[in-house]
Amino acid sequence: MTTPREPGPDPLAIVAKLAAQERELAEKPVLAPVVAGGRVRVRLSGIVYQMELEDPAFEGWAILSMVAPGRARVVDKPTRSLVTAYLKLMPRVRLILLDQHQRRWWGIAAQQSDKRFRIDKAVPLCLVGQAASFDTVYARFDGSAFWWEGPDRRRDPGVARGLRKARQDDVSPESLHVRGMVPQERLAYQLLWLLAHPEALTSKELGAILPGQGLENRQAGRLTRALDHAGAQLDSFWNTEQGSTVVRFYVDGREHVVEVRTDDLTVLSSGICLSDMDQDFDLTSLVDVLREHEGQDDGF
Amino acid sequence: MTEFDPKALDALMTAETRGGPVLHVRFQGKSQDIPLARLDIGPGSSDETIRQAVARHLDVDVARLNGTVIERHANGNLTLRPEAVFGQ
Numbered sequence: 001m002t003t004p005r006e007p008g009p010d011p012l013a014i015v016a017k018l019a020a021q022e023r024e025l026a027e028k029p030v031l032a033p034v035v036a037g038g039r040v041r042v043r044l045s046g047i048v049y050q051m052e053l054e055d056p057a058f059e060g061w062a063i064l065s066m067v068a069p070g071r072a073r074v075v076d077k078p079t080r081s082l083v084t085a086y087l088k089l090m091p092r093v094r095l096i097l098l099d100q101h102q103r104r105w106w107g108i109a110a111q112q113s114d115k116r117f118r119i120d121k122a123v124p125l126c127l128v129g130q131a132a133s134f135d136t137v138y139a140r141f142d143g144s145a146f147w148w149e150g151p152d153r154r155r156d157p158g159v160a161r162g163l164r165k166a167r168q169d170d171v172s173p174e175s176l177h178v179r180g181m182v183p184q185e186r187l188a189y190q191l192l193w194l195l196a197h198p199e200a201l202t203s204k205e206l207g208a209i210l211p212g213q214g215l216e217n218r219q220a221g222r223l224t225r226a227l228d229h230a231g232a233q234l235d236s237f238w239n240t241e242q243g244s245t246v247v248r249f250y251v252d253g254r255e256h257v258v259e260v261r262t263d264d265l266t267v268l269s270s271g272i273c274l275s276d277m278d279q280d281f282d283l284t285s286l287v288d289v290l291r292e293h294e295g296q297d298d299g300f
Numbered sequence: 301m302t303e304f305d306p307k308a309l310d311a312l313m314t315a316e317t318r319g320g321p322v323l324h325v326r327f328q329g330k331s332q333d334i335p336l337a338r339l340d341i342g343p344g345s346s347d348e349t350i351r352q353a354v355a356r357h358l359d360v361d362v363a364r365l366n367g368t369v370i371e372r373h374a375n376g377n378l379t380l381r382p383e384a385v386f387g388q
Contacts, residue, residue, distance in 0.1 A: 014387045099304035106306050122306055195304060229324050229333075229377050264331065273387030285326040285381035288371040293386060 009276050018047065018273070025049060026066045031078050031086055033147055034062050035126050036103065040072060041144075048271050060127060087149050090140035091116055094152055096188045097135045098122055108191070110136050110152075110184050116241050121220065122191070123236055133167065134160035134188055141238070144246055144257040156180050163189050170196075219262075223247055223283070226265055230287035244268055247283065251290050258286060321376035325354055327368070336378065343376045354380055 025042060032040045036059045042049045051064070051072040061083050063076040078086075093116075095107035105128045109119040125139055128148040135157075138149040162178035163185060173190045224234045227249050235248040235255070245262045248255065259269040265283040272293050274281070281289060321336045321343055336342055339353040347370045355362035371379040 008385065011387070018387065101304050101306050106304070124306070192304070228375075229322065229373070230371070230379055231373050231375060266329070266331075275385045275387045277382075277385060279329065280326075280382045281384075282326050282331045284324045284331070285379055288369070288379055288381065289384040292384060 011275070014273070014275060021047065022049075022069065029063050029065045029075055031061070031063055031082060033127055034058055034060060034064075034074075040064065047273060048269075087140045087147065090142050090147070092149065093119070093139050093141055093146070095119075095123070095125060095137055095139050095146065096184055097125070097128075097131055097133055097137060098188055098192055099133055104128075105131065105148075107137070107139075107146075108184065108188055110182075119238060121236050123238070132160065132164060133192070134163040134185060136160070136185075143240070143259075144248065159185060167192060219245075222265075226283045227287060229284050232287045251287055252294075254290075254294065256290055258283065321378070323350070323354070323378040323380060325358070326379070326381040327354075327358065327365070336376075343372055343378060350378065350380065 030042055032042060034040050034053060037056060040051050040053065042051065051066060051070055053064070054067070054071060054073045058074055061078050062074040063078050064072040065075045067073045094110035096110050097105050097107045099106060101124075105125045106122045107125050108122050123146055125137070125146045125148055128137075129150065131137060131148075131151065136152040136155040138152055139146040140149055141147075159178055159180045159182075163176075163181070166176055166178065167189065173186070173193050176186065176189060178185075219239075220234070220237070223237055223245075227234050227247075231251075233250045235250060237245050237247045239245050239262060240259075243262055244259050245265075246257060246259050248257045250256070256271060258267060258271055260267055260283050267278045267281045267283065267286050270278045270281070270286055270289070272290070274289070322333045323336055323339060323341070324333050325331065334354075334357060339350075339357060341350055341353050345353075350370055351365045351368070352362050355365055365380070367383055368380050369383050371381070373379070
């Protein structure tokens with residue numbers, strides 16, 4: 001005996017809603033941060049619109065105007081006060097900078113006691129101003145990316161200088177002594193040192209050096225397995241106050257950012273329009289759906 | 301100095317434990333992973349055979365799995381999931 005399927009959402013209503021949102025986006029200039037590659041995402045009523053800039057080399061804060069579906073142009077440079085007001089809409093976090101990879105800075109949480117986020121891994125930080133390894137900085141988190149706000153001027157810069165000097169001298173973590181260093185700064189140093197000395201790394205040592213972040217990191221392992229099942233690669237993830245997890249990963253080299261329920265990985269927001277049926281899928285099954293969607297090549 | 305590579309850092313911090321191929325089932329809002337060996341199927345089994353094995357495992361009528369999609373991955377794993385309906 002078959003179970004009758006409940007009627008789905010009205011496709012015409014969905015199309016009309018999306019068209020109205022697109023018109024709204026076309027009529028109003030928007031303030032947005034833009035990273036290299038010229039892609040920008042704007043979220044309207046829960047739907048993420050991705051646009052490509054006419055100038056793909058542009059990077060920075062910009063006032064944008066949509067010139068065609070999926071394409072935007074920089075029309076003005078926002079004032080510092082406008083950018084500050086924008087950043088203040090997002091929760092603030094403190095990060096300790098590690099190093100740059102492909103012109104992007106990465107950092108770890110400056111404190112593990114932050115109840116709003118649990119940043120278990122190194123995270124990329126966008127549009128960083130003047131900075132150096134081990135600097136403690138402020139960033140704002142928009143749900144999928146961390147945006148540079150500025151240096152933490154209350155933190156003694158002598159600590160970061162001492163750590164940079166120790167790294168230059170290749171001092172082992174066991175021999176590291178920097179006056180005023182806090183545990184997360186030591187962790188940042190250990191991470192960088194381990195990357196430079198993989199021969200020193202055994203699972204036992206990793207567990208000892210990175211308590212709670214090594215092989216015992218159950219959440220990272222669960223997300224990795226969920227994605228690996230279908231051939232996708234975990235990049236990073238962040239937990240939110242609402243009990244969800246934002247996961248950034250790659251499918252066939254293409255980046256995706258998806259929000260899932262933390263406990264069972266049910267998809268809350270897939271980043272694509274699934275006719276409000278996102279929760280039919282979990283992280284693993286979504287990987288195939290994203291491939292199918294890419295195959296359609298239907299823009300937004 | 302070694303070039304900083306976040307992915308290498310990620311790999312260091314993540315456990316990689318892999319067993320035999322697994323079928324991931326997403327059905328009626330619930331998920332489970334079932335080793336293919338337990339279902340007595342393989343990556344080359346037909347869709348019909350896979351649906352019948354899953355129906356037996358879940359103790360549901362195989363007709364309830366009509367409309368599901370079966371994906372085969374390069375690593376030998378399988379996924380059974382609902383059909384996706386894309387908006388425009």
